[in-house]
Amino acid sequence: MSDDRLSRVFSALADPTRRDIVARLATGDATVNELAEPYDVTVQAVSKHIKVLEDAGLVSRSRDAQRRPCHLEGEVFDLMTRWIERYRREAEDRFRRLDTVLEQMADEPGEDTPGKKAAS
């Protein structure tokens, strides 16, 4: 299943530096050195970050001499969106249902009628 894949994607995006890299790759491809430039960490650390993004399927790389330009793979976003939308919708539907239930329960007086039972 794509369960493990989803874990890798969410895990990859849990790091602010990696999210920032994704944000910058959204504006265009870039090499490891270019990506590493703004941060005050070593280029090796950034290389590791990119590897994580690559393993998650968020980034692909081609070859240009000794350079390995990184490219953002937008397709993976769909995987996340599908997962999120699914449960968001369920939660919202449930919330809406709860609203009507609460309205129907409006005949009950007081806070929550602690000792009361057999409400029907």
Next chain:
Amino acid sequence: MSDDRLSRVFSALADPTRRDIVARLATGDATVNELAEPYDVTVQAVSKHIKVLEDAGLVSRSRDAQRRPCHLEGEVFDLMTRWIERYRREAEDRFRRLDTVLEQMADEPGEDTPGKKAAS
């Protein structure tokens, strides 16, 4: 900013067990023991998972005697969706632009468009 918040949310959802908990909470509120029942880990471990989800703002809890029912907070999903959609759109736009650029760049004698040149 909500940068740290986004990190917590993605980090929380990086764990399959926690995603499963979210999935089950989407169908209705539940107590810690109820949530822990399907897994073969201790209830303490599940309690920790729920705390992570709570710190990420994905879950809220009320009180019912000694029970602390968990409730899924759908609002946080919007935060994720906004982030994702933003960069997905950028990536897609860029992809579309790249298409046209490649067509305009047809004077380059690369692999694609082998015989074509001087299109303008």
Next chain:
DNA sequence: CGCGTAATCAACCAGTCGGTTGAATACCAC
């Protein structure tokens, strides 16, 4: 060929993470 550049590999370190066990807290019922 040797030099500089781009990137990775390897080993290491401190800190976090998911899990455990055991004790403690909070609450209801008798």
Next chain:
DNA sequence: GTGGTATTCAACCGACTGGTTGATTACGCG
């Protein structure tokens, strides 16, 4: 109060993570 139930706290453990430094590979260029 005593007992049972629901949950958390505390300490600990092995594995993973993000970072470092140092060496290595893979190029292109004179």
